[in-house]
Amino acid sequence: MSAIVLASSVLAGCGGNNNNGGNGGANVEASSSSGASSTASASAPAKSGEVVKLKMWGGVPAESGPQAVVDNWNKEHPDIQVEYVRYVNDDEGNLKLDTALMTGQDVDIYVSYTMSQAQKRMESGFMADLGAYGDYNIDEKMGADAANWKIDGKYYGMPTTMSSYFVALNKDALDAAGLDVPKEWTWDQLRDYAKALKQGDGYGFIQNTEPYADPLDSALTKDGYTKADGTSNLDDPLVSKWLETLNAMMYDDKTTPPLGEQLTSKMPVEQMFLSGEVPMLNIGAWLLRSANNFTDYPRDFKIAFAPVPRLMDSAGDYITRGGLGDFISVNAKSKNTAAAWEFLKWYADGGMAPMAEGGRIPASKDADRDAALASMLGSKPETYDRDSLMYVTFEDTTPKFVRSVPQEVVDLRSQEYEKYFLGAQSLEDTLKAMVARHNDYLKQNAK
Template identity: 55%
Template sequence: MKMRQVGLFTLSLLLAGGSLAGCAKKDEGSAAGSDKKNVVHLKFWGGVPVEAGPQEVVDQWNKENPDIQVEYVRFVNDDVGNVKLDTALMTGQDVDLYATYNFARFQGRAKSGLALDLGQFKDYNIDEMMGPNAADWKVDGKYFAMPTKRDLHFVWLNKEALDKAGLPVPYNWTWSDMRKYAKTLAGVKPWGLVEDMVTWDFVLDSPIVTEGFVKPDGTSNLDNPYTRKILETMHGMMYEDKSIPMYGEQLANKMRVEDEFLKGNAGMFYAGEWIFRFANNLKDYPRNFKIAIAPIPKVTEDQKNHRVFGGLGDAIAINPKSKNIEAAWKFMKWYADGGMLPLTKGGRIPSSKAVSTDKSMQILLDGVDKLYDVDSVKKVLFNNDFKTFQSSLPQQMIDARKKEYQLYFTNDQTLDQVFSKVVKSHNTYLQQNK
């Protein structure tokens, strides 16, 4: 309860600061000759640091649209930050538009009435402009948010370390192959592989998403052999191979794995396209080694319908309580169809057909192309043949599963105990939500 009170107090301070900033912007608009009474002010909440593109986006919009002024409010895209956003939405505080970064969390928001049904707008076809993967973000067959970027998890590779170890850039590979790569690379770098904590909740879903989280008999499928194989592999890499950091230490020390990789301390890095905002920032993350990328491996060679977490992401929604819904919709369309391009340098590649692949690639690698294995970047990042997914496992179950696998990675329970508890919890959830 105390943590919640502190969070609400902090949120109040943030919003108060935002209000002051909004007032300052109103004064600036008035000084420029704008009619203060006719200016609409929107607040757009997002998880991307303001200096990584969002400020440039809103500055450009505000310059072109003096009658609709947008202020960007940053929340950290973790559990605490998302609670702040949910609290602001539920209590009617200033949120006009907001971004969500995984479907499970957004599904809860939509079902709680915290996102506007976009079907009321007839001047923009989301399916046509964003492609078939946009449908992954539908809730009960409707769009309550517009996904705006290509979303993909993949493996970052230190090309220099690969070359020293005599390893090729992999493409068609398995988790067993990745373990061998990590063990070999650990002889070249301190770590063979590091993994971003954001990905832990979804790496377990890719091998079973085509089968479904529920078996035909209506019981949990979370104890499938593919998920077991992934967990066993990662545990072995920690305790037997010593090729990846101990989960408990990484969690306790809040290890910044992007720092470890970009400093040259790891041969591989399991993350996604959002890391470009660090990798392309040579001022704060100087490096002289090339980066290659590889797709997420299959669990086994014979695995069918292999899918990679991704598709489309950065889903933008409108708060139904906004007093300026039409203005918010106007901004959303502009943002999706190219307004968001300043974020592309940080890896947020627009999914709208209004933006060409060549344009996105040019911005993404502008000035840094010599520090990438460009062929592998194109082959993976701009490959439309990958089968992708957005996890539909309820957030409640994602959290319950995390609690159990964390205990396995700290050797506080066996893998059998993990699956016993997870399946029991999931079956209870399924019974209660029939």
């Protein structure tokens, strides 16, 4: 905690008077007197014989692909050498990256995993406008979904992966219970699955905390975060539906762990799923980097994949999280932006291939996706239900959203719904508190 407080103090000292401290330090925002960089500064090339050194920051463990990527680049480009720095993609890890950016540590290229994080970093002046380079058409290379990552109509980074979120299923447990692998379903149906799959005092369903609140964003992407009069819509009926459903699963059905218990124990949800202890896990494609690791996570069951369930009754109204991800930016304040840009283009068009084993399929049309898919299935492809994996990765045509709600809103609503799941606040009071705090935020940030 002392380290976090110290880092927050550093940010406050560097960022002017518009900082907002937040829960866990994740929503520290800094303002820049010059604003976001509007052009990509072309650093002078290194003198003949000099080696340019770059540091790339990302959330994936080095051994799960990034180290192989930079080793391949460094072998081919002795004049530009890249070092990978890993930060954990959680509140503390994102604070570490933000602190490094604010204090001028060596960050030349870095990955943001949500639009709210990217927006904050752009506004603080730490993202070069990639359109200023003019030698790479992101829309053409990545497709229409790339536009979800534009900020003020510009690309301040490049989405590089086909991003999928899903419910991973123990196919053997499903077969034993006589349950099919869903291609579309509701949270009520998932609740029934969890009851049918629950064994003794165990759980039938667990969730990674990163996509935990995606159902809220799914509902509000459809219905709007604000109402027609401009006030908060965080009391939308679908928000209430999500809260009630999960609370019932925690305390009535006892098929999923209480959120408080999960957070305080730092519950190892991937390990619990891969060990066969819990048969369903809400997570993203990064599961595969552990699922392909049979040394640390031995298993004897096949994994199947289902889309994340919807809250609404009609499948035609559903919008799910996904599309493109791993938004990689060049730090506008780097001394070597030109070299960083060369690396980023190479990475996006195929250099990132070693990342596929961890579930990261290249988005660029010029990358070898067949080879990436083979890598994604690892050394034991027979341990996956290939049809369902292909469906959630490539074939599901459900419209996708990129989480873009401001970090302050993410934090304020999580602080309130955690009280509800802890039994410290009623559903009605939780909805009222979220709306009141969101309305205060809207007033303070009105343009």
